[in-house]
Amino acid sequence: MKAIRWHPPSYDIRVERIAVPEIQQPDDAIVKVTLAALCGSDLHIYRGHGGVDKIHTCGHEFIGEIVSLGSSYGSHAEGRPKLYSNLKVGDKVVSPFTVNCGECHVCRLGYTARCPEGALFGTPVLEGGQAQYVRVPKAGGTLFNLSNPSTWSTTLSNEEKERALTGLADTSLLMLADILPTGVFAALQAINHPKVQPTITGRPWPLCLSSGTGTTGNEVPFTTDDRTLTLAIIGLGPVGICASVSLLDALATRRLPFRIVAIDPIESRREKMKAVYAAIGESGKGSGQFIVHSIEDAKLIVKDWTGGIGCTAVLEVVGNTSALTLAYDLVQAFGVITSVGVHGEPPLPFTGRQAYNKNVSFDFGRCPARAMFPMAFDLLVKRQDVFGGVGRPESLIDKLVDFDSAAESYRAFEKGEVGKVIFDPWK
Structure with missing residues (x-):
């Protein structure tokens, strides 16, 4: 054969x-x-x-x-x-x-x-x-x-x-x-992570994890921005596009407010992502904001969106240390990085102290x-x-x-x- x-x-x-x-x-x-x-x-x-x-x-x-x-x-x-x-x-x-x-x-x-x-x-x-x-x-x-x-x-x-x-x-x-199961997996891990639940439920940590409504204590009411998921997708190859489509569909189905920035340094991949997004039917887009940017422009837009706080969660779909560095830079304290890219031997590009100082959670590995x-x-x-x-x-x-x-x-x-x-x- x-x-x-x-x-x-x-x-x-x-x-x-x-x-x-x-x-x-x-x-x-x-x-x-x-x-x-x-x-x-x-x-x-x-x-x-x-x-x-x-x-x-x-x-x-x-x-x-x-x-x-x-x-x-x-x-x-x-x-x-x-x-x-x-x-x-x-x-x-x-x-x-x-x-x-x-x-x-x-x-x-x-x-x-x-x-x-x-x-x-x-x-x-x-x-x-x-x-x-x-x-x-x-x-x-x-x-x-x-x-x-x-x-x-x-x-x-x-x-x-x-x-x-x-x-x-x-x-x-x-x-x-x-590619499609892996994209769905990345999106699913991000929006179902416990640290994302305060934004989704409108209840602060750790009350967001309890089943009861509870009584009001010393908490200040959430603002509109507090209830808006700010998400980044790093890497717009085929899996990154699948992750983007899956994430949009999940957010649209659950009617959650969101802002998503999809990132890639290669212009042809960014153009492909824009064409895909334009072709998605309204039922799969939700009511949030979805934009496609280069790395440097994405950093600026996340800073503008969040006042410098960072993303609720970042999906890393590349599999190299520069992508992980960008994910760490973009994610907020108590944020989530979901990595489905295949990583090789180089060590992770951040120290234990850096991870500790942001209370960041990492989900790594094969779908x-x-x-x-x-x-x-x-x-x-x-x-x-x-x-x-x-x-x-x-x-x-x-x-x-x-x-x-x-x-x-x-x-x-x-x-x-x-x-x-x-x-x-x-x-």
């Missing part, structure tokens, strides 16, 4: 012919890949920053069809995740970017990205999905069966769900592998994409105005290309010359 392969030490992408993967364990599935995507996380290894020194197949976002199943699958698989009983050859599936068993304590709690038996696609540990076929270990706990939507929860009715699955393009459904799938799916259906097309100014996906374009696509994506790229392995 054809596969996109990375060669050490860096910046070396080749399309090669390798053996089609086979079933190795009873819980395995083999998926014929119909589409695979290029993600910002792929760039860490591409640049030689991932601590990887072995040739391997790239990619952790893919959608396809089941062509082979291990012996664990069938009606005999009682007491296990539903997919072990009902997944069939021919079913259409999308995979989260990490494998997870779906059965252990960690998975049962919903923290599927850190399953002890987990692995990340597109690494020497687990060959990636930028290939014509891919092996999925623990597939019954990992995959989403798009041919049988009864295996996940949703706020949509069964009729709406079936209609959505029939009408959504594979290029749109592919976003469920990583549990398997657990986030239902919320991401519902948002995907709602926001087809921006998630439904390819190649338009407001489309999250810029290009659909063949494998022969792989090396150039990696180069252009790394340089910020192109946004989301999807590969067709059979083109």
Whole structure:
């Protein structure tokens, strides 16, 4: 089969012919890949920053069809995740970017990205999905069966769900592998953090965390500014755009007042974000203020908005120390920084004393994409105005290309010359 392969030490992408993967364990599935995507996380290894020194197949976002199943699958698989009983050859599936068993304590709690038996696609540990076929270990706990939507929860009715699955393009459904769940995860962590609750509830800390209304004490009433969420999103690549759309939708749904500044140093990404925002229907925008700025302009606008106090919460969607420094500079005392960018070896760019002096809370780490799938799916259906097309100014996906374009696509994506790229392995 054809596969996109990375060669050490860096910046070396080749399309090669390798053996089609086979079933190795009873819980395995083999998926014929119909589409695979290029993600910002792929760039860490591409640049030689991932601590990887072995040739391997790239990619952790893919959608396809089941062509082979291990012996664990069938009606005999009682007491296990539903997919072990009902997944069939021919079913259409999308995979989260990490494998997870779906059965252990960690998975049962919903923290599927850190399953002890987990692995990340597109690494020497687990060959990636930028290939014509891919092996999925623990597939019954990992995959989403798009041919049988009864295996996940949703706020949509069964009729709406079936209609959505029939009408959504594979290029749109592919976003469920990583970027959309990760964007939803970033937004969800920010607005549900305990330190954000005084602004949302209109009650001071710690009364905002109690269930009762209580009596009035020595507290002074909140002002309009006190009740307005001031938020920053750092990084407007594909995940940053997904986080922005998700955050806007959540704030609109809950009818919360807000001010958001979306930040990126690259003008083309800022223009993409502006086009996406313009295309979002009114139901997904809310009644707050959303602006897009460069780094220096963003610092000034936050200072102006808050009188120098800073943001209620900052979403960091880049994965480098300069982005974290900016997040720390922008966030208020008793604020929240939610970081879903993939960080490498350099130490965090602030000291314990700095963290102490601001009472700042940090949420770091990988999105549990398997657990986030239902919320991401519902948002995907709602926001087809921006998630439904390819190649338009407001489309999250810029290009659909063949494998022969792989090396150039990696180069252009790394340089910020192109946004989301999807590969067709059979083109």
